[in-house]
Amino acid sequence: MTAPWPAVLPHCCAGRHMLLAQILSNGLMTGLVYVLMALGFTLIFGVMRIVNFAHGELYMLGGFATLILFGNLGWNYYLTVVVAAFGVGLFGVLLQSLLLKHFIGRELSGMIMALAIAITLQAGANIIFGPEEQSVPRPVTGVLDLGAAVVPYDRLVVGGFTLVILAAFWFFLQFTRWGLAMRAVTQDSEMAAVQGVRPGFIHPLAFGIGSLLAGGAGALMAPIYTIYSYMGELPMLKAFVVVILGGLGSIPGAVLGGLLLGLVESFFATMYSTTVATMIGFALVIVILIFRPRGLLGRTA
Amino acid sequence: MKTLEVRNLKIAYGNVLAVDGITCRVGEGQVVCILGANGAGKSSLLKCIVGLVRPAGGQVLWDGEDVTGLPPHEMTRRGVTLSAEGRRLFPELTVRENLLMGAYLRPRDAAFRADLERVYGWFPRLKERSRQAAGSLSGGEQQMCAIGRALMSAPKVLLLDEPSLGLSPLATREVTRIISEIARAGMTTVLVEQNARMALGLSQYGYVLETGRLALQGPASELLDNPWIKDIYLGGSGPSQKVVA
Numbered sequence: 001m002t003a004p005w006p007a008v009l010p011h012c013c014a015g016r017h018m019l020l021a022q023i024l025s026n027g028l029m030t031g032l033v034y035v036l037m038a039l040g041f042t043l044i045f046g047v048m049r050i051v052n053f054a055h056g057e058l059y060m061l062g063g064f065a066t067l068i069l070f071g072n073l074g075w076n077y078y079l080t081v082v083v084a085a086f087g088v089g090l091f092g093v094l095l096q097s098l099l100l101k102h103f104i105g106r107e108l109s110g111m112i113m114a115l116a117i118a119i120t121l122q123a124g125a126n127i128i129f130g131p132e133e134q135s136v137p138r139p140v141t142g143v144l145d146l147g148a149a150v151v152p153y154d155r156l157v158v159g160g161f162t163l164v165i166l167a168a169f170w171f172f173l174q175f176t177r178w179g180l181a182m183r184a185v186t187q188d189s190e191m192a193a194v195q196g197v198r199p200g201f202i203h204p205l206a207f208g209i210g211s212l213l214a215g216g217a218g219a220l221m222a223p224i225y226t227i228y229s230y231m232g233e234l235p236m237l238k239a240f241v242v243v244i245l246g247g248l249g250s251i252p253g254a255v256l257g258g259l260l261l262g263l264v265e266s267f268f269a270t271m272y273s274t275t276v277a278t279m280i281g282f283a284l285v286i287v288i289l290i291f292r293p294r295g296l297l298g299r300t301a
Numbered sequence: 302m303k304t305l306e307v308r309n310l311k312i313a314y315g316n317v318l319a320v321d322g323i324t325c326r327v328g329e330g331q332v333v334c335i336l337g338a339n340g341a342g343k344s345s346l347l348k349c350i351v352g353l354v355r356p357a358g359g360q361v362l363w364d365g366e367d368v369t370g371l372p373p374h375e376m377t378r379r380g381v382t383l384s385a386e387g388r389r390l391f392p393e394l395t396v397r398e399n400l401l402m403g404a405y406l407r408p409r410d411a412a413f414r415a416d417l418e419r420v421y422g423w424f425p426r427l428k429e430r431s432r433q434a435a436g437s438l439s440g441g442e443q444q445m446c447a448i449g450r451a452l453m454s455a456p457k458v459l460l461l462d463e464p465s466l467g468l469s470p471l472a473t474r475e476v477t478r479i480i481s482e483i484a485r486a487g488m489t490t491v492l493v494e495q496n497a498r499m500a501l502g503l504s505q506y507g508y509v510l511e512t513g514r515l516a517l518q519g520p521a522s523e524l525l526d527n528p529w530i531k532d533i534y535l536g537g538s539g540p541s542q543k544v545v546a
Contacts, residue, residue: 177405180394184402187391190353193373194383195454196406 031262056236062218088215247298
């Protein structure tokens with residue numbers, strides 16, 4: 001595995017405040033992407049009780065879509081991100097309607113099916129695009145010097161995009177009929193059905209939105225990291241960590257957990273190394289699982 | 302005249318028959334109660350009617366149509382809705398959102414707004430707490446919210462499963478009053494209860510289940526006077542002898 005989610009190190013570490021500001025801004029930028037991954041993952045679990053181990057491969061598809069559209073065909077980068085996100089979202093709807101719908105409520109079988117899909121997609125990408133890591137040029141270059149912290153513009157683009165997506169997602173869940181239905185299904189799927197919610201509609205929709213978020217994350221991160229068939233494994237693991245931290249199925253938990261993991265990792269990556277940071281992330285999961293098995297904001301069933 | 306009818310219904314969980322050949326019916330505007338001890342199959346019967354449980358045999362007929370085994374959303378669309386045992390609210394949604402979920406299949410039109418106001422009129426406490434998470438309500442308030450949610454679908458038949466379960470005597474009285482008001486407004490109602498006195502007081506007709514079978518049925522007034530019912534369900538002291546009404 002290549003160096004995971006490398007932090008941006010400050011040019012100068014003149015003072016403690018500057019270091020702290022840099023850690024904060026790095027952590028927020030990474031954390032936002034974790035949130036993007038974890039939200040879809042937790043939404044899919046909440047609505048369908050499927051642990052989507054193919055979530056990283058949806059991220060990977062977003063990356064390859066960017067490689068083709070932006071890298072090879074020279075599309076506008078922002079248009080590419082939107083098209084990649086919706087394309088992967090549509091792919092998710094197909095995955096759900098063709099394969100995963102048979103495993104609703106059967107957590108173990110669903111998990112194995114998702115794993116099979118993940119491995120198939122990885123192998124497929126390997127065959128089509130080759131095993132070597134590829135890259136696309138950065139759509140924007142340069143850094144924003146805030147004095148206390150330095151933020152590269154491309155990270156800022158990712159952060160801004162993510163915030164817009166998160167706001168739209170929140171609005172959807174909070175203020176639309178389908179969003180309300182999704183929250184209801186998460187809390188009691190049987191009673192949601194009694195109110196008239198059709199699983200055959202709301203499940204593909206939830207899986208599609210989760211896929212859209214993952215595909216969008218992959219497209220956003222493609223210029224920052226390299227693109228290859230296994231690029232989704234680490235983000236998937238991170239999403240898993242975040243969701244365990246925040247509480248499986250909890251939307252606010254995914255936001256809290258994502259930002260928390262981003263900040264913690266950023267701190268240890270800056271102070272020690274990214275390896276230590278990754279290790280601490282998982283150590284955090286162990287601690288949470290022992291002392292708060294349902295996660296920080298998990299429901300007490 | 303729209304009738305909900307169940308014919309020789311059988312429900313199995315694994316090898317165990319929870320409901321073993323039950324036949325019953327409720328006519329338009331009627332209130333019918335189903336009595337019986339825990340595990341008699343009352344809840345299974347209601348769940349099967351709304352499509353949450355598939356029957357092992359028999360038929361469910363609604364308004365002349367065979368609706369056996371239809372999924373829940375189809376039953377809701379046809380106007381048959383269930384207020385489940387234990388309230389089963391969406392605990393993290395607000396009271397208002399729970400009521401909106403009840404009206405999930407309806408357009409947000411004038412009739413919807415009128416129904417929302419009507420529910421708030423019946424349950425002023427719900428209006429006061431409309432922005433509060435449903436899980437934070439008291440038991441009685443949750444039951445009101447559950448009944449309100451069921452009414453928001455503008456049902457033609459209301460199936461109420463144990464509305465008095467776990468409620469204080471005061472809250473039970475309140476819920477009883479509301480159910481009788483709803484019934485007086487002409488709502489076809491099937492009431493499943495362990496509180497037989499309350500249920501028979503509200504209904505015109507009653508069925509008594511015993512381990513998945515129909516033990517007794519008759520007009521509510523006759524059941525109230527039945528010595529066996531008095532003995533077992535009303536806590537009276539009489540000869541323990543079964544008399545079919």
